Amino acid sequence: MAENMAERKKAILRAVTDDYITTAEPVGSRTIARKYGLGVSSATIRNEMADLEEEGYLEQPHASAGRIPSDKGYRFYVDSLMTGRYLPGFEEKRIRLEYERRRDEIRALIRTTARVLGDISQCASVVVGPAVKTAEIRHIQLVPLSSETVLVLVVTNAGLVEHRVLTIEHTMHSADLDRISRILNSKLRGSTLAQMRGAVLREVQAELSAYAAFLDQMFELLLAAMHSPDEERVYVDGLMQLLAQPEFKDVDRARPVLEFLESDDLVLRALAVAGSRGLGGTVVTIGSENVRDELQSCSVISAPYGVAGKVVGTIAVVGPTRLDYSTVTALVGYMAEGLSDILARLNSRESGE
């Protein structure tokens, strides 16, 4: 769109956007002339701003206030005007530090990510954790707990350790369980739980026909676990930071957004787009570009993370449309990359030699 906009107009649009992002106040021609050295008078800027408004890049909250960027204006800003796209050094350092000490446990890692993301962006943050059902199985193991119960353990390539307790009818010996574990491992390693239902499953059943009843029970449990509404996958943080933003000083304006963020389902669906584009890209969705009504006044910046080229989850920042696109885009990109790196390390270690 309008890449050929006159340079001065671009400069003005950038100035308005930059200023509004930091001050949260509608910005007038005078301010632009004073604070941003464009070498023209406020009257000239006024004319340009009137044009920009007519073209839909700016809008006035009310007749005699300054201008603020419209969604279209933000979009243009993000696509062609935004400078920087780098993360302040000390933030980067902080992230590395936090990640340094959380390398072991994936859940802690995810919580930390959400917290840091919220802290730095001063917005709400979302981290979607790995889904069990689509992750590659690294290891599967049956552990005897008591004569009546067996723990089914699944370790995925995303570092996730999932477990269920299975109540069994006939006592199984430790040796039996080991044998089953070994065969399950050799057959299932590398495939996903979702794929498991097909051919592989029948194959296992054939090889272990002696334990048919037990296996039935176990698979049923695993499939149920996998179909459970993706609980535990979505971590939200920084709600406080969001409330501190001036656009949400009115609780009634904030509530829809907070309610949206509280619903794991909706969040998952809204972030599905980011994941579908593959690793390495950040997606910015501005105001009315969001499908959901609740997010019409919000922007979402999201990026997928993953292992071995495969997407396993998404991280995102949700804030008012007036958000610091440059910094937050850099932030989200950096953290997604960081997460991917750590997962890769975890993964190589666990699949070791």
Place this chain on the structure above:
Amino acid sequence: MAENMAERKKAILRAVTDDYITTAEPVGSRTIARKYGLGVSSATIRNEMADLEEEGYLEQPHASAGRIPSDKGYRFYVDSLMTGRYLPGFEEKRIRLEYERRRDEIRALIRTTARVLGDISQCASVVVGPAVKTAEIRHIQLVPLSSETVLVLVVTNAGLVEHRVLTIEHTMHSADLDRISRILNSKLRGSTLAQMRGAVLREVQAELSAYAAFLDQMFELLLAAMHSPDEERVYVDGLMQLLAQPEFKDVDRARPVLEFLESDDLVLRALAVAGSRGLGGTVVTIGSENVRDELQSCSVISAPYGVAGKVVGTIAVVGPTRLDYSTVTALVGYMAEGLSDILARLNSRESGE
């Protein structure tokens, strides 16, 4: 305190409190006379109310508004006036239903508890999950993942399954790990991780001296896990419901409370009291009775839950001092009991025969 308050005065205090709890509006003498059939005129009630105010049970938000209960008034209401203490049948049914389908996984159970608690009370809810370090160990198991990594699995009597991945230097054979697991089990079962460091630990070391290096590493990891600031233990829900309460329509009034609830540490400390009184009781803390500044305008109703007579966690509802003490007390009590029951069942199953 003043158990010998005149019956009519009590009735009036009860009426004021009941009315204010449901309407959130200061209540005047006229309203009492009309809505609560005390058989006296508003003038009489006015006189009594003036007395009650002088004695500190009521207060006026401003000179010519109705009265609202003071913290002292609420305290008296909770201790001596409150009627009911029962939970509506349909709520009870809902809780049973929700618990019915979440019997297996303790984390899901806890999340559900928090959600339901928030839903029904229309307030914020907190569930403190079992701590690993003080829970009794039911089962401990080492699972080989790769030649470089071993999964350490600890199952506690509270149904908690905790796991850490341990990177080892020298390859361990599955048989070795089994042998270690067996011995660990026989020595450690029934004790807590916190107790582990002492005599038991040395005993194990002696018996398994061949694996000394490995054991050192493992214990270190477990102890580190146990000393990590109790992450993952605190689940908060119903923040939205809290914001919907009229006393929090102003974000600035709500923020301190929300910030408090976002800090796991503070929440844990505030709820420590409830746990220390043993199973079966609910604790009500009203407004200024709370130590923390952030909670001066809130009331907290909490109850511990546990297994085999031992407290393993706490659930709580946090709302404005104007909260429905009768219903919420019943609710919190009922859910704590329900949680305990489920844990007991889990426990007996896993330690089975």
Place this chain on the structure above:
DNA sequence: CTTAGCACTCCCAGCTTGCGAGTGCTAATG
């Protein structure tokens, strides 16, 4: 095309005003 000047618009904060709700006092009542 740019700019200075100016009239105009509109929000906002502060003030006033008129209700309505509720109180406290007083005097009358059983």
Place this chain on the structure above:
DNA sequence: CATTAGCACTCGCAAGCTGGGAGTGCTAAG
């Protein structure tokens, strides 16, 4: 002597008004 009706009084709140300030759009001159 407790209870009650009556009444003046207080106060918060919403509505209406007002002045100031910020910012615009227009126009005419450079």
